[in-house]
Amino acid sequence: MQKSPLQIARQSYQPKMPVALQGAVRLVEGEKTHSVADQEEIQKLFPNTYGLPVITMEPVAESKVESQKSKAEPFNVGVILSGGQAPGGHNVISGLYDGLKALNPENKLYGFLGGPSGLIDGKYQELTGAIIDEYRNTGGFDIIGSGRTKLEETWQFDNGIEICKQLGIKAVVIIGGDDSNTNACVLAEYYLQKKCGIQVIGCPKTIDGDLKNEMIETSFGFDTACKVYSELIGNIQRDANSAKKYWHFIRLMGRSASHIALECALQSQPNICLISEEVEAKNMTLNDIVEDIVKVIVARANAGLNFGTVLIPEGLIEFIPAMRVLIQELNDMLANNEEFTSLDGDDAKREYVKSMLSPASCELYRSLPKGIARQLTLDRDPHGNVMVSQIETEKLLIEMVQKRLAVLKANGEYKGKFSALNHFFGYEGRCAIPSNFDADYCYSIGITATHLIAAGKTGYMSLVRNLTKPAAEWIAGGVPITMMMNMEKRNGKMKPVIQKALVDLNGKPFQYLQAHRADWADPVTSYIYPGPIQYYGPTEVCDQPTRTLLLERGK
């Protein structure tokens, strides 16, 4: 396999580590814990994994290490990558591998292939040193592949027991987002009830940044992905500020929370940054959003500047209450609707749809640009649902802004020129080479997981905290997954799930945006140009965590 010079150079990078993880460790248990809400129900559902203490790892004095080492019995571990890719996954796995080998060179690490289905179907591969070395500090999940199969059914869990027994696996490590970690806990509870002796440990992954809470400061991958997007946004802003003729509407991945858009805004200071959670909280309509954007465009045009940047979170549409209603009506109307399917031509279909919608939804539908309206009715998933994630919200906004500006121009209230370009960034960042931060963080998460396993823990998430300090000062440990749970409705049923962290409108990152967005919209340029992720060079250039993390931790 041919490699780029940077690929080759990164192979020999040695992740920085907390002092506590550099040798043997001692696990210190804190107070018993409670779930963040719905304590009674969660406790009932997780009788064996509820209320466990938070764990902190402390270094063991050198003298005690040798005696401990001789005691360690060899054991095997299985690892699963679950859901969307996030930079650093390979380092969690290399941390696991190194941690296991440090405990006992006879320990083995197995990777389940293609996500959770690998455990269910018994598809696996032993991860040898040679394989691990190929993937150290690299992006992607290609070492064993990932998948979106959900571990929810007892037959799946029972299949897991079979394969784990065959392979002598003492613990399964699940690297995933909030749902995957919820399922990891369900699995841990089930295996405890079954007394099969298999432990389950979760690791907090997601570029979306919505798996965080009192204990988990950030999910891995968020740092790298946001830096990649911010690099591109910065480059586009420099282009906008040079060419002085385009408005760039940039949609960013992150469907259920706007952390990515917010972090990118903090890094690059665009003229406008929409935050879905704010749109919902203010009960804004699509027209309200358009009006807000238009105000900035007009003000800048009055100062002679016909260019700018707008960041748009991928999930925006679903946070607009009226749009949500329209989409629901369309889903109900068009599922298995043969009358609609048999209509000839776009115009006829459009008329049909209009005749069937509620008056409010019909008005909204009519106000949408035709291309988007067509997308809402024609492109549907196999269940007949509108594919919301495919909607090019950035184009929708451009067209609506264009229309509104034309009206203002006709009224003499706008004299500028409006040319817009659209971008969507998502896949560009999910598999980037992990930043030093993510490389270090993930490696420590992996090492930490091995210590939790060695100590017989289950139902825990591997925890590394104090992340705004140098890596040497990071604190490693474990947090009981039940502690992060509450009850939520999913497909009509109440389920125990890890509470998703949406953007907190009272939190410091959003407050910072709010305090500065008027300045950033201003004709005096506030753009910041972050440039590409650096792996070498001054520490302030190559080892900084996200602005979100710094602000949240009071930096």
Place this chain on the structure above:
Amino acid sequence: MQKSPLQIARQSYQPKMPVALQGAVRLVEGEKTHSVADQEEIQKLFPNTYGLPVITMEPVAESKVESQKSKAEPFNVGVILSGGQAPGGHNVISGLYDGLKALNPENKLYGFLGGPSGLIDGKYQELTGAIIDEYRNTGGFDIIGSGRTKLEETWQFDNGIEICKQLGIKAVVIIGGDDSNTNACVLAEYYLQKKCGIQVIGCPKTIDGDLKNEMIETSFGFDTACKVYSELIGNIQRDANSAKKYWHFIRLMGRSASHIALECALQSQPNICLISEEVEAKNMTLNDIVEDIVKVIVARANAGLNFGTVLIPEGLIEFIPAMRVLIQELNDMLANNEEFTSLDGDDAKREYVKSMLSPASCELYRSLPKGIARQLTLDRDPHGNVMVSQIETEKLLIEMVQKRLAVLKANGEYKGKFSALNHFFGYEGRCAIPSNFDADYCYSIGITATHLIAAGKTGYMSLVRNLTKPAAEWIAGGVPITMMMNMEKRNGKMKPVIQKALVDLNGKPFQYLQAHRADWADPVTSYIYPGPIQYYGPTEVCDQPTRTLLLERGK
């Protein structure tokens, strides 16, 4: 102005320089030159700037420097940024500034604002040391702005004389692509004929890479832009190889030549890379292209791989002979066509267009996906022409591939799944922070220009060669612009222009692609992951030129 840590760190980067430029220089003249073609006509049009010798700069022994310095009379220079942004423009200007100040601290540098129109309208700004320091090693053209006004008319040239006299400007430096440098030469010739004593020097800029020839090894900006795009392509490829479910169709900027797509392919080894020049040479139809792509998709699907990457040069459409005919017919038909405009509804317009096209074009038009067909007829520029650069060729190809695969599936010849995602990269790279290569190269181009000016040269392009060697060994000099010219038809008239360098199908970069593309299409992964541009670290990571340059120079 707030800055990112990398912005701050890059301010103190000192570009590497050829030994010959590190002190005073001596200009050595070579043989007289000829234009690459049409010698007689070019000589007739450029009686004063034709046939000048190539110039090489050699270092002057220390002892002679002092005497030379005392002789240098102070003079002023004006600089213009022309056309699209390219990383490194600011370093040409800082090289100019430092070069001028080294010759005589009283020398002044003026920047004409907003491109060539700044010279015509007398809009300028003195570039002081404080301003220059803000822009060293940064991307963008925002120091003085750029513009696309063409310097072609004598009244423009005469306006230039006025403002240059006012400011005591001895020479104008034009930083631009092939057209801008052609115009620089026309201006130089005019000023010689007018005996107004104003010199004109050009600098080779364009991310497209199509300004190169026997003398100019590469235009600046190509290196950085291709590295940014290759970073993103590599990241997407790692994602494709991890998720294993999407085909990514990636369109890349570069309308008239496919150098960018080719270079990115050499850096990242995608499964498929289309080259416009090859499509034209083979007289391929859109269906031929689709068929080629489909073959690779089917072969990979047969091996169980339903993912991959396709690189598409922005200008592809215009290199397909039949498409060019269709577009011409549409332009002729729809310009000021009130009958068409008055038609109600998309379907009616579509029928009208079909009824008016030639049979061959009509068939092609019918075969196009509706969205693209609509784009061809509805979105037109103010002159009524189809806006070819706005056509989303990557979506066009996806839809046509999808259709073709559906037919194969119905016939039982294809059993895979095809889900595709589309991307367009262009604005992300034009204003990136210049790579060390571009930062160094541009700074040397700037310094070299000052020596050409000091020696009274005009009609020259600032030349830095030997670029695959370490910067210390680079060779600086000047090349007469007429040497690169030939006669070409522009808007119906024969004009002297710098010969554009399209991808040479017999050249080593394309030959390398051709020799390896079957391997890259193969189910065994050949992807390379270049990662982001590094400014620090091992020299093989942060100082490499493009693969195109290395291959062309026999590396």
